[in-house]
Amino acid sequence: MYATKYSSIFRLNQSINHIRRSFFNQTYINGQWVSSQSGETFKVYNPADGNEIGSVPDCNVQDAEKAVQAAYNAFHNKWSIKTGKERSIIMRKFNDLILKNKDHLGKVLTTEMGKPLREAVGEIIYGASYIEWFAEEAKRIHGDVLPITIPNRRSFVLRQPVGVCGFITPWNFPSSMILRKAGPALAAGCTIVVKPAEDTPYSCLVLCDLAKEAGFPDGAINVLTSTRSAEIGKFLCEHPLISKMSFTGSTEVGKKIMAMCASTIKKISLELGGNAPFLVFNSADIKQAVQGAMASKFRASGQTCVCANRFLVQEGIYDEFISEFAKKSKEQVVGDGLNEKTHLGPIINQEQYERVLDFISDAKEQGAKIVTGGKEKKGKTSGFFVEPAVIADVKLSMRVAKEEIFGPVAAIIKFKTEDEAIKIANSVDVGLAAYLYSQDISQIWRVAERIQTGMVGINEGIISSVEAPFGGIKQSGFGREGSKYGIDDYVNLKYICMGGLKDVDRSSQ
Structure with a gap:
């Protein structure tokens, strides 16, 4: 469903004088x-x-x-x-x-x-x-004072912009x-x-x-x-x-x-690019996993580099996860972001809007099941809105399983074993973020260490924070x-060697 246009305009008009001063x-x-x-x-x-x-x-x-x-x-x-x-x-x-x-x-x-x-x-x-x-x-x-090997020298390291x-x-x-x-x-x-x-x-x-x-x-x-x-x-x-x-x-x-x-x-x-995998194992807390999936997938209408792109769900909980995920997705209100009832705003522009719709069409044509959502709201004057889509029975050959979607489309892939899930997760040439849900602590460590990404969220769908290093590996x-x-990328190391110093007289020692 869509937030009312009238409410959005009313809220915008209430504060338009304040906003306009910042549209330089x-x-x-x-x-x-x-x-x-x-x-x-x-x-x-x-x-x-x-x-x-x-x-x-x-x-x-x-x-x-x-x-x-x-x-x-x-x-x-x-x-x-x-x-x-x-x-x-x-x-x-x-x-x-x-x-x-x-x-x-x-x-x-x-x-x-x-x-x-x-x-x-x-x-x-x-x-x-x-x-x-x-x-x-x-x-x-901070810089460093280095240990010396030559008595009449002192060595330093400066960190300069x-x-x-x-x-x-x-x-x-x-x-x-x-x-x-x-x-x-x-x-x-x-x-x-x-x-x-x-x-x-x-x-x-x-x-x-x-x-x-x-x-x-x-x-x-x-x-x-x-x-x-x-x-x-x-x-x-x-x-x-x-x-x-x-x-x-x-x-x-x-x-x-x-x-x-x-x-x-x-x-x-x-x-x-990201193309983040979101792995849900049989031992996962389904409610917790769905909550994390909603946060990771639909934040900014799926237009984030770390959002979950490929949902890999183990066969023992596959149907239950899809049912709960689809139920929560249907509750999302799509509309103008200035309306306080809105959960998902528009796609940024027409090019990206059409690209998202193409992903959905391709999956449908190749036999995937559109469980919920995916409907468009056409027209330049009405905005670029797409209802959050949950797509089941996704095959690895489909575009939604291979490419970064950058939209509110959740592609769900069934897997049998842990090794199979890791193989699928690592099959792409990028490695920014990954998410895994499990209550098996041994499995958590095995998967987190084997997954080829720069960041891993364990039973957590939002992982960015100022205290943590944000970045990826591979492409x-x-x-x-x-x-x-974070400061390291903005400083150069400068080594300074000061020689010719008068050392202690060692002749009598």
Whole structure:
């Protein structure tokens, strides 16, 4: 069922004056709100109703050069020369401002991306946690004093900021993906140039407004809103003044990013495709497993890189799990994210909307059973909505079993043995996250250690947290965001050897 359009419009109208102040029509470079040098703009639409939200600058490489130069100047003359404590104070103020304005930021995010408002506000809080965490880490970027082997020498290791960092971020988490990268970069003393997704530029711009208020120096944070993703991406990857690139997106694009960065031997962090397996064994608590499946699969309407993509359910509980999962899925309300009754918002755009429907059609044509959902709500003016779908009797040859869906479609595969489940789970070329449900502690350890992913959730469907290292293996990329390890991608190790020291007189010893 769908949340009423009237209720959504009423809620939006109640707060429209407040929201409009954050739909900036300029981008943010060198601490200033500016138009593109060409004067070109592009429109941004609300995926829930197809209405135009506004227009932002369509930046080109001339604008990108301006942003890089500003970041480079700020790095050397303003930001990296501050002490860790000085950077920490500004970052803590930034965190406080984000949390103070979380409801406002959530409405901006929901309007341009579509996810339910409570999820959007949750994303804001989650993103802010990385600013808070790394504000503390800024004061703890320790070096080392090394043991000596030559008496008149002393050896040290410093950890220094890498320099200017380029970020290319996705539309599914338009606030937290930026903050998760910005936290460690800014804490280390780096400056940043961000290219947000063209579908969701406003969440990035509204954060810049708060960052300026927090006291970041001009040039520390720069934003390039643009439809020229390939052009801007290539420019940043090959620019000699950018020392580090961080990208979250598809494996296909990640490979191109990696290749383009080779020309200048940049440090790279890549968080790419997921296709996460969700394993449910006979010993699992069915209620707990279904609850985890709902959270993992349908958050952000299934448009997350770590959401469960392939449900592998052991034959002893297969029918019961499907029955309970389908029952809960039918209860989900699909509609405008600004309506407080909504559980699932729209698909981000028409291209992705049609792709999700193609997955459902392909599975149906090949003999899978659509247990519930999968119905579409067509039309540009009515938004890109798809009811959450539960698909049973899925074969490994079907697209839903092989490709990352990125939509509210749960493909369920039956398995007999533990070895069979692990073989299926590891059969893809990506390895970001995996989930397993079991009450057998020995089985839990066996499977968790054999599964080929960077993260594993055990009897838990939501695993992301600031304390934990987020990242994958195989073609899901490399590098880790968050945790005590997160700062490592934004610092260089410098070895310093001091020689010629006057040692103690050993002649009489």
